[in-house]
Amino acid sequence: xxxxxxxxxxxxxxxxxxxxxxxxxxxxxxxxxxxxxxxxxxxxxxxxxxxxxxxxxxxxxxxxxxxxxxxxxxxxxxxxxxxxxxxxxxxxxxxxxxxxxxxxxxxxxxxxxxxxxxxxxxxxxxxxxxxxxxxxxxxxxxxxxxxxxxxxxxxxxxxxxxxxxxxxxxxxxxxxxxxxxxxxxxxxxxxxxxxxxxxxxx
Amino acid sequence: xxxxxxxxxxxxxxxxxxxxxxxxxxxxxxxxxxxxxxxxxxxxxxxxxxxxxxxxxxxxxxxxxxxxxxxxxxxxxxxxxxxxxxxxxxxxxxxxxxxxxxxxxxxxxxxxxxxxxxxxxxxxxxxxxxxxxxxxxxxxxxxxxxxxxxxxxxxxxxxxxxxxxxxxxxxxxxxxxxxxxxxxxxxxxxxxxxxxxxxxxx
Numbered sequence: 001x002x003x004x005x006x007x008x009x010x011x012x013x014x015x016x017x018x019x020x021x022x023x024x025x026x027x028x029x030x031x032x033x034x035x036x037x038x039x040x041x042x043x044x045x046x047x048x049x050x051x052x053x054x055x056x057x058x059x060x061x062x063x064x065x066x067x068x069x070x071x072x073x074x075x076x077x078x079x080x081x082x083x084x085x086x087x088x089x090x091x092x093x094x095x096x097x098x099x100x101x102x103x104x105x106x107x108x109x110x111x112x113x114x115x116x117x118x119x120x121x122x123x124x125x126x127x128x129x130x131x132x133x134x135x136x137x138x139x140x141x142x143x144x145x146x147x148x149x150x151x152x153x154x155x156x157x158x159x160x161x162x163x164x165x166x167x168x169x170x171x172x173x174x175x176x177x178x179x180x181x182x183x184x185x186x187x188x189x190x191x192x193x194x195x196x197x198x199x200x201x202x
Numbered sequence: 203x204x205x206x207x208x209x210x211x212x213x214x215x216x217x218x219x220x221x222x223x224x225x226x227x228x229x230x231x232x233x234x235x236x237x238x239x240x241x242x243x244x245x246x247x248x249x250x251x252x253x254x255x256x257x258x259x260x261x262x263x264x265x266x267x268x269x270x271x272x273x274x275x276x277x278x279x280x281x282x283x284x285x286x287x288x289x290x291x292x293x294x295x296x297x298x299x300x301x302x303x304x305x306x307x308x309x310x311x312x313x314x315x316x317x318x319x320x321x322x323x324x325x326x327x328x329x330x331x332x333x334x335x336x337x338x339x340x341x342x343x344x345x346x347x348x349x350x351x352x353x354x355x356x357x358x359x360x361x362x363x364x365x366x367x368x369x370x371x372x373x374x375x376x377x378x379x380x381x382x383x384x385x386x387x388x389x390x391x392x393x394x395x396x397x398x399x400x401x402x403x404x
Contacts (some may be wrong), residue, residue: 032321034236084293108320111373116316118310118376119234128377135374164387166367167373171313171339174320174328185366188359196394 017055019045024066028109033116055127056069064126070106071134078141086147091197092190094145098163099186101138102170110134111174138163148197158196165189219257221247226268230311240264244379245397251354266328269315281342288349294392297346300365303389304372313376318339340365350399359404361396367391 007015023045027036038059042052056062081097101107110131117127134188142159143150150156172178207372209217212338225247226300229238244254258264283299303309312333344361352358371387374380 031273032317035321046294069231111317114373114376115234115313119232119237127369131377153388154393155385157392160383161367161387161391164370165363165367167370168368169370171316171369171373172366174316175326175333181362185363188356189363191356192360192363192394192398194396 013055013076016045016047016051018069019049020052020055020062021066021069022058024062025070026108028063028112029105030068032112033063033120036112037062060123060126063113064123067106067110068130068134070109071079071137072099074106075137075141078145082145086145091194092187094142095162095190095194096183096186097145098138098142099166099169099182102166103173103182107170108174111171135163146193146197152198155197159164162189162193203388205306217255218247218249218253220271222249222254222257222264223268223271223303226264227272227308227311230265230268230314231307231404234314235265238314239264244363262325265315266325266332269308269312270332270336272311276303276308277339277343280347284347288347293348294398295388296344297364297392297395298385300340300344301371301384305375305384309372310376311336313373337365348395349398354400357399360395362397364391 020041024036024041025184027041027044036059038056039049040050041062042049045052052062052177078097078101084093102161110146113123113127114131117123142148142163142173146159148155148159169182171180173182222243223353226238226243229243229246233242238261240254240258241251243264244251247254254264258267280303284296313323315329316333319325341361344350344365348361350357354362367387371384373379373385375384
């Protein structure tokens with residue numbers, strides 16, 4: 001018996017679901033949309049294809065749920081990095097952490113889903129809606145942790161541009177390890193941001 | 203007889219090549235890497251498959267050449283927009299034009315190629331090399347048109363971050379028309395950039 005088998009039925013179902021979601025993100029990051037099917041993910045998660053289809057009736061269900069699940073995990077982890085919120089955080093560290101959101105397997109997976117959605121009718125509206133939701137949440141976190149006062153003119157757009165830059169840095173990291181250059185850009189833009197947002201909260 | 207048939211042989215060959223390159227970029231932008239084969243592009247360009255393979259022996263040859271060709275066209279068009287260089291340009295207009303590089307069919311095509319290259323061994327090194335080359339050229343143009351003095355500390359990273367932001371804005375435009383938000387971000391960051399780069403050249 002595996003650990004999962006010993007759990008009560010409801011917990012077992014939740015654990016299976018979670019294994020599928022994590023396998024789906026890993027699969028998408030490594031093999032792209034074309035190589036990512038429910039069958040491949042089920043095998044990777046050690047779950048029967050029937051069980052996978054019980055949780056996620058369609059391929060689109062599985063992969064959009066997977067990207068959303070991991071995005072939520074990452075949002076929580078980001079907030080947990082700065083438990084005191086803007087009070088305890090210096091802006092360079094916050095900018096670096098925001099940029100980190102876009103350099104791991106989640107971003108690779110999301111990017112594959114995003115690009116596939118631009119050509120696939122069944123995926124398009126769902127991914128658009130998902131990205132809008134994840135984007136709003138990331139913006140909220142950024143505003144909180146940067147102690148950005150969005151009632152001041154231009155502050156909202158300053159934060160948006162920062163997150164666009166973070167996404168662009170993620171893209172630049174797709175084919176090569178861009179860490180050295182990225183660190184320098186982060187340092188410089190954190191300074192620009194500090195000047196733009198006014199008083200550093202730390 | 204078509205117009206192409208009336209040209210001398212060398213010009214005809216050049217015209218065929220150009221038709222193939224333009225068809226390849228359009229195909230990549232609309233159908234993604236999975237839907238883009240030499241046969242599909244040849245048909246779209248009205249060229250025989252044999253002629254297409256004479257110009258581009260492999261699928262990788264065709265699509266990397268296509269993205270490079272269109273990137274060069276766009277670089278030239280960007281310089282042509284500001285014929286007097288940094289002297290005649292206001293920075294808001296330059297930032298907007300740089301961001302525009304990443305919102306059209308070329309960026310969509312390049313993005314598909316980029317994402318495919320992250321999972322395909324045959325494509326990876328070639329696209330990496332191509333992106334580095336195109337990226338350096340875009341950086342050079344940006345530095346020129348912004349009259350950015352890279353001998354000053356932080357200026358190089360400021361310009362790099364701006365181009366990362368432009369790429370991120372392109373990504374945000376992939377699934378939805380993001381123009382309204384983008385214009386506001388461009389206006390705001392053009393102001394921040396102006397302050398960071400010092401004296402406006404215009």
